[in-house]
Amino acid sequence: xxxxxxxxxxxxxxxxxxxxxxxxxxxxxxxxxxxxxxxxxxxxxxxxxxxxxxxxxxxxxxxxxxxxxxxxxxxxxxxxxxxxxxxxxxxxxxxxxxxxxxxxxxxxxxxxxxxxxxxxxxxxxxxxxxxxxxxxxxxxxxxxxxxxxxxxxxxxxxxxxxxxxxxxxxxxxxxxxxxxxxxxxxxxxxxxxxxxxxxxxxxxxxxxxxxxxxxxxxxxxxxxxxxxxxxxxxxxxxxxxxxxxxxxxxxxxxxxxxxxxxxxxxxxxxxxxxxxxxxxxxxxxxxxxxxxxxxxxxxxxxxxxxxxxxxxxxxxxxxxxxxxxxxxxxxxxxxxxx
Amino acid sequence: xxxxxxxxxxxxxxxxxxxxxxxxxxxxxxxxxxxxxxxxxxxxxxxxxxxxxxxxxxxxxxxxxxxxxxxxxxxxxxxxxxxxxxxxxxxxxxxxxxxxxxxxxxxxxxxxxxxxxxxxxxxxxxxxxxxxxxxxxxxxxxxxxxxxxxxxxxxxxxxxxxxxxxxxxxxxxxxxxxxxxxxxxxxxxxxxxxxxxxxxxxxxxxxxxxxxxxxxxxxxxxxxxxxxxxxxxxxxxxxxxxxxxxxxxxxxxxxxxxxxxxxxxxxxxxxxxxxxxxxxxxxxxxxxxxxxxxxxxxxxxxxxxxxxxxxxxxxxxxxxxxxxxxxxxxxxxxxxxxxxxxxxxxxxxxxxxxxxxxxxxxxxxxxxxxxxxxxxxxxxxxxxxxxxxxxxxxxxxxxxxxxxxxxxxxxxxxxxxxxxxxxxxxxxxxxxxxxxxxxxxxxxxxxxxxxxxxxxxxxxxxxxxxxxxxxxxxxxxxxxxxxxxxxxxxxxxxxxxxxxxxxxxxxxxxxxxxxxxxxxxxxxxxxxxxxxxxxxxxxxxxxxxxxxxxxxxxxxxxxxxxxxxxxxxxxxxxxxxxxxxxxxxxxxxxxxxxxxxxxxxxxxxxxxxxxx
Numbered sequence: 001x002x003x004x005x006x007x008x009x010x011x012x013x014x015x016x017x018x019x020x021x022x023x024x025x026x027x028x029x030x031x032x033x034x035x036x037x038x039x040x041x042x043x044x045x046x047x048x049x050x051x052x053x054x055x056x057x058x059x060x061x062x063x064x065x066x067x068x069x070x071x072x073x074x075x076x077x078x079x080x081x082x083x084x085x086x087x088x089x090x091x092x093x094x095x096x097x098x099x100x101x102x103x104x105x106x107x108x109x110x111x112x113x114x115x116x117x118x119x120x121x122x123x124x125x126x127x128x129x130x131x132x133x134x135x136x137x138x139x140x141x142x143x144x145x146x147x148x149x150x151x152x153x154x155x156x157x158x159x160x161x162x163x164x165x166x167x168x169x170x171x172x173x174x175x176x177x178x179x180x181x182x183x184x185x186x187x188x189x190x191x192x193x194x195x196x197x198x199x200x201x202x203x204x205x206x207x208x209x210x211x212x213x214x215x216x217x218x219x220x221x222x223x224x225x226x227x228x229x230x231x232x233x234x235x236x237x238x239x240x241x242x243x244x245x246x247x248x249x250x251x252x253x254x255x256x257x258x259x260x261x262x263x264x265x266x267x268x269x270x271x272x273x274x275x276x277x278x279x280x281x282x283x284x285x286x287x288x289x290x291x292x293x294x295x296x297x298x299x300x301x302x303x304x305x306x307x308x309x310x311x312x313x314x315x316x317x318x319x320x321x322x323x324x325x326x327x328x329x330x331x332x333x334x335x336x337x338x
Numbered sequence: 339x340x341x342x343x344x345x346x347x348x349x350x351x352x353x354x355x356x357x358x359x360x361x362x363x364x365x366x367x368x369x370x371x372x373x374x375x376x377x378x379x380x381x382x383x384x385x386x387x388x389x390x391x392x393x394x395x396x397x398x399x400x401x402x403x404x405x406x407x408x409x410x411x412x413x414x415x416x417x418x419x420x421x422x423x424x425x426x427x428x429x430x431x432x433x434x435x436x437x438x439x440x441x442x443x444x445x446x447x448x449x450x451x452x453x454x455x456x457x458x459x460x461x462x463x464x465x466x467x468x469x470x471x472x473x474x475x476x477x478x479x480x481x482x483x484x485x486x487x488x489x490x491x492x493x494x495x496x497x498x499x500x501x502x503x504x505x506x507x508x509x510x511x512x513x514x515x516x517x518x519x520x521x522x523x524x525x526x527x528x529x530x531x532x533x534x535x536x537x538x539x540x541x542x543x544x545x546x547x548x549x550x551x552x553x554x555x556x557x558x559x560x561x562x563x564x565x566x567x568x569x570x571x572x573x574x575x576x577x578x579x580x581x582x583x584x585x586x587x588x589x590x591x592x593x594x595x596x597x598x599x600x601x602x603x604x605x606x607x608x609x610x611x612x613x614x615x616x617x618x619x620x621x622x623x624x625x626x627x628x629x630x631x632x633x634x635x636x637x638x639x640x641x642x643x644x645x646x647x648x649x650x651x652x653x654x655x656x657x658x659x660x661x662x663x664x665x666x667x668x669x670x671x672x673x674x675x676x677x678x679x680x681x682x683x684x685x686x687x688x689x690x691x692x693x694x695x696x697x698x699x700x701x702x703x704x705x706x707x708x709x710x711x712x713x714x715x716x717x718x719x720x721x722x723x724x725x726x727x728x729x730x731x732x733x734x735x736x737x738x739x740x741x742x743x744x745x746x747x748x749x750x751x752x753x754x755x756x757x758x759x760x761x762x763x764x765x766x767x768x769x770x771x772x773x774x775x776x777x778x779x780x781x782x783x784x785x786x787x788x789x790x791x792x793x794x795x796x797x798x799x800x801x802x803x804x805x806x807x808x809x810x811x812x813x814x815x816x817x818x819x820x821x822x823x824x825x826x827x828x829x830x831x832x833x834x835x836x837x838x839x840x841x842x843x844x845x846x847x848x849x850x851x852x853x854x855x856x857x858x859x860x861x862x863x864x865x866x867x868x869x870x871x872x873x874x875x876x877x878x879x880x881x882x883x884x885x886x887x888x889x890x891x892x893x894x895x896x897x898x899x900x901x902x903x904x905x906x907x908x909x910x911x912x913x914x915x916x917x918x919x920x921x922x923x924x925x926x927x928x929x930x931x932x933x934x935x936x937x938x939x940x941x942x943x944x945x946x947x948x949x950x
Contacts, residue, residue: 011800013811049792051638054803061800062812067792069641070802071634072664078631082638082646083792085622086597090642090793108634111627310624314617321618326590329583329619330754334526335573336374338566 004035004045011065022177022203023057023124029183030093030122031064037191041091048091051080053105055097056131057124057203074105077112080119081306088307091191092119098139099129102158106138113167115306116195120187123160123198126205127212134208146208161284164198165277165299171197172284173297176217177204182228182295189297195305216293225288229270229296236267237292244268245283245291252282254291272300341551343514346560348407350415351509354432355424357390357400360502364422365402366749367506370574371519372406373751376564379406380860382414382934383747385688394448394456399431406513408565412860414748416936420512422505424448424479426457433467441473443508445501447480475555479504479546486545490538500542507546514561517543570753577716577745578605580752581649581675582612584723586619589645591724592731592763597644599624599635601654604687605743606677609649629657633674637661640670641801643791645727649675651743652694653683656701662736663702666826668801669778669787671730671765673723675739677746680932689932690744692856695910698738699885705823707830709733710885712740712856717752719745722882724760731765733833734786740884742857742906744934765789770796777801777810778822785829830886837883839890844870844877847897850944854904855881855911858935862904865940876944884911887918895922902927902947904940 002008009031017023030050038045048066052058054073061068067090071079080094101109101123112119128146129135135148139160143152164172171193173186183201190197202213216225227237227245235245242257244267255262272280280299287293323329351368355361362383369381384401391398405415420441423429425448436442442464454463464470483501490497510517520543528535550556575583589596600610602625614623622644626632633648640646650658655676665672678694680686698710709729713722719741726739768775768788775797778787790797799810805822807813842851844866854862859880866878879894881887895901895915901924903912909926916924927943929935 044795046795046798047793049641061802064800065798067641067798068800068802069638069668070800070804071637072660072803075630075634075661075664078626078634079638079641081626081631082597082599082624082635082640083642084638085624085635086595086639086642086644086646087791087793107627108631111631310622314620314622317617318620323616323618325619325757326583326587327757329586329616330573330757331571333573334370334523335571335754337571338376338569 001042002044004038006031006035008045009034009065011063013062015063016059017056018207020206021056022126022205023060025177025180026122026124026183026201026203027060027063029180029187033184033187033191036188037091040191043091047089048093049083050093050095051076051083052095053100054131055100057095057097058100060095074100074103075108076100077105077108077121081112081117084117084119085307085310088118088311094119094121096121096123098123098125098127098137098160102138102160102163110163110167113164113169113196113198116170116303117307118194118196118305120190120197121199123200124203125160125200126203126209128205128209130205130208159285160198160200161298162281165281165284168277169198169299170195170301170303171297172200172299173197174200174202174284174293174295176202176213176295178217179295186297189300193300195303216288225292226295227292229272229283229294229298231270231272234264234267234269236264252286252291272297275301341559342557344558344560346562348405348411349420349513349560349562350403350405350418351420351422352401352403352418352432352435353422353505354399354401354428355502356393356427357386357388357398358393359400359424360499361400361424362402364502364506365404367520367523368509368515369404369406369749370523371510371515372404372562373572373574374519375516376566377406377562378409378411378566379404379751380411380414381405381749382744387686387688394425394427394453396427396431396457399428401428401432406562408563410566412863413937414934416938420509422509424505426453426459426463429463430457430459430467433469436469436472439473441475441512442469443475443477443505445479446476447478473557477508477549477553482545482549483542486542487538490541492538500539503539503542504546507543508550510543511547511550512556512559514559517547566751568753572751572753574749575717575720575752576608576747576749577713577719577741578608578677578747579612580717580719581713581723581741582609584720585613585645585647585673585727586616586621587720587757587760588724588727588763589620590757591760592645592727592765594643594645594731594765596621596647597636597639598622598647598649599626599632599639600649601626601629601632603629603651603654605679605746606649606651606654606675608746609675609677629654630661633658633661636672637665637668637670640672641792643793645731646671647673647675649677651677651679652681652685652697655694655697659702662708663704663706664803665736666702666706666708667803669734669826670736670801671734671789672736673726673730673739674736675741677741677743679743686932688743690742690857690906690934691930691932692742692858692906693910693930694740695884695907698740699914705827707827707885709735709737709830709833710740711737711883712881713745714856714859714880714882716745716748716750728761728763729833729836731763731789732786732836733784733829734766734789735830735833740856745857767791768794768797770794775799776808778806778808780808780825780829784832785825834886834889837886837888840879840881840888840894842877842879842894845875846877848875848877849899850876850947851895851898851901852876852878852904852940852944853881853901853915855884858904858906861935861937862940864937865944868937868941869944874944874948881911884914892919895919899923900925900947902944904935904943906930906935
């Protein structure tokens with residue numbers, strides 16, 4: 001078995017994203033995570049496939065020295081699904097933007113999640129259509145002014161996490177282009193998860209939506225406006241590590257430890273592996289300024305995967321079948337001789 | 339009583355009733371037992387669009403026509419010798435298909451005031467339809483079935499469901515059919531789950547048979563001598579089933595696992611259903627969330643090394659257009675089946691047509707050539723699917739295989755072939771040689787690229803919808819684009835080396851050549867025979883391949899003064915031939931009614947051309 005380094009996953013193609021694009025850091029994280037993925041799974045890199053749709057982020061497969069498929073707008077999920085079902089040994093990574101996955105490809109997105117196909121779906125969310133030069137996307141905030149919404153959008157955005165968990169997704173994680181270490185951590189967790197692993201990466205588009213996530217990603221207030229969830233750890237955040245999340249009846253609330261009698265014991269402990277869709281959905285939907293935005297692996301639960309079930313059923317039927325080849329099939333059932 | 343026994347060369351029988359009357363089963367059983375008896379046959383189911391349209395209405399009539407003959411039979415027949423009408427609506431919907439001397443068998447019990455009213459009759463239905471001079475057999479089928487089963491212990495509803503078996507028994511007497519096959523069928527159908535149903539059904543069929551033997555109304559009975567003498571093992575097969583099996587056969591011959599991603603759509607659904615059964619042969623099927631996911635999952639499976647198939651009908655093909663372009667661009671093997679139905683849009687889903695040819699040929703953006711071929715009979719669907727798969731993997735191209743509702747639902751007896759008679763399928767799988775794999779480097783002869791399924795060691799590469807050069811590197815270079823456009827077209831054109839030449843039926847040259855494609859074969863063939871019997875000299879060719887056209891097409895067409903292209907559309911194939919061979923005199927014989935040709939449509943068209 002080969003030991004890989006990130007260089008093994010770099011293709012010889014010139015990267016054509018705009019300078020400062022958030023996509024660069026996600027690409028680097030993927031290239032740095034895959035050696036570990038191969039090692040853990042005991043696979044050579046020829047088993048890795050990177051599939052994408054259309055959009056800026058979807059150019060990513062060309063920059064990876066792996067099998068790659070840059071497909072058509074919205075359909076990467078369907079193509080990745082076919083690959084994985086046809087050959088479950090492949091380790092499939094999908095790259096889609098917010099438009100690709102949630103607008104034109106929304107149907108495939110929810111159905112892959114519903115089926116729980118074992119693919120790693122990296123959703124690059126910059127809340128804008130970049131490749132077509134700046135139109136609003138299904139994750140653009142209400143009122144966003146773009147070329148196709150010169151007076152501001154009048155439609156509510158999707159929260160990708162709500163969509164994934166609403167479809168009873170088995171894995172959802174969130175990170176940001178600026179979080180180099182967390183990105184790799186999330187990718188590795190996705191790789192270890194057996195099923196559809198959706199990773200939302202909040203990315204910045206320098207040209208058409210610069211600073212869309214700056215209100216939470218800016219170094220100055222990141223610590224106060226985001227919370228990294230890790231299993232077994234208390235949901236504590238803030239530059240002074242004095243803020244926490246606790247349950248208040250059926251809702252979450254932000255509290256300050258030491259104020260109003262709140263102690264660390266009152267703060268929730270994260271458990272991505274418990275099948276607690278309600279709590280995990282509330283965590284995924286936390287948004288600033290009321291809450292910090294949750295990063296890290298929010299949900300990671302076990303369930304059968306579609307392709308394993310397909311393969312299992314196939315073997316089961318094979319084991320009790322009388323007809324074993326085409327010749328047998330041709331002569332099966334009702335025939336007569338002349 | 340004594341009956342006159344008439345020897346018939348062929349007869350056409352149409353079973354018609356309410357959607358729930360079981361006429362499809364009755365027709366199928368009648369067809370099957372005739373096939374086993376050694377007759378040639380062709381069938382045509384004619385369903386309403388609704389699963390259960392309002393009971394007793396003309397919209398809810400379901401029909402099944404079977405044409406049986408002493409020798410080979412090529413069409414389901416234009417007009418029928420006998421119509422079985424289980425209710426007044428069935429009579430009304432089908433009276434126009436009666437021959438002058440036809441027999442009409444009706445279920446008297448359904449011809450009450452309510453039944454007549456629902457079908458829109460004011461008085462005597464036979465007079466209103468001007469068919470009172472036909473041989474009409476009025477039988478109280480419902481009451482006779484009740485009487486037959488009064489001691490069976492079955493409930494009222496179950497008894498009523500058996501009346502189609504009484505009808506089948508009557509038909510079997512009139513056409514001197516042996517009942518053994520029906521008994522074998524009933525055994526097989528009910529043995530496991532409802533053994534109590536075997537005996538009552540047997541009894542009803544027998545009672546129907548005996549009833550027909552005893553009534554005055556049945557004056558004549560007919561024999562159709564068994565005339566199929568080609569030895570072998572036979573089975574009945576529908577076009578949709580044959581297509582599914584052809585792909586399984588190609589999977590076995592190529593050593594490639596079969597993957598089918600599809601979305602249910604009339605009249606193609608049965609292909610997906612059939613493939614879903616055969617997991618024992620390694621078939622993976624996915625019922626996807628939509629048509630686009632159907633083709634895209636297949637493209638993904640193809641990239642992963644499967645023999646990939648997606649099946650659909652007209653509106654579904656429209657949805658798949660962009661992804662078809664992706665298969666053209668990535669040069670991945672893929673077979674797309676379009677079981678055509680009447681369009682545009684939703685059109686008439688249960689009615690047959692050939693109106694998707696233009697879409698198949700031209701329905702994509704950019705210069706987007708692919709192989710287009712067509713199946714010409716239910717059994718031929720097997721061979722057509724096999725050949726489509728062979729071309730796809732050997733020439734690295736998507737193949738669009740056109741079938742038709744008429745073929746998909748229609749059935750015919752099929753002499754079971756031996757898999758030894760089918761050629762090997764050799765996928766162009768790449769082998770690692772230490773050099774960087776160039777995905778679009780081409781074979782000198784066929785221009786096909788090599789296939790390196792994801793997961794193959796040492797052949798990592800990227801494909802996609804963007805234009806690339808031979809090395810697989812993105813390119814917007816004008817010369818490179820021109821070259822790749824030309825090569826993709828030339829690759830498809832060179833498939834001609836692997837397709838058979840046209841074979842002329844009839845004189846090798848002359849005034850009139852009838853040309854057709856797809857499921858019209860039987861009708862055109864029969865029309866040509868009738869014309870020749872009238873002393874009119876006509877020849878005939880049939881195209882199983884439309885892009886590319888067979889290699890001798892120009893040479894064959896040029897031997898005739900006039901070419902009449904018969905097709906169930908407004909002239910798609912004729913236009914293609916005219917633009918390919920502008921020097922030839924090409925006219926159309928067209929029908930766009932959601933119905934198959936009548937032989938007489940073609941005969942009249944040729945006769946009028948000849949008289950000009």
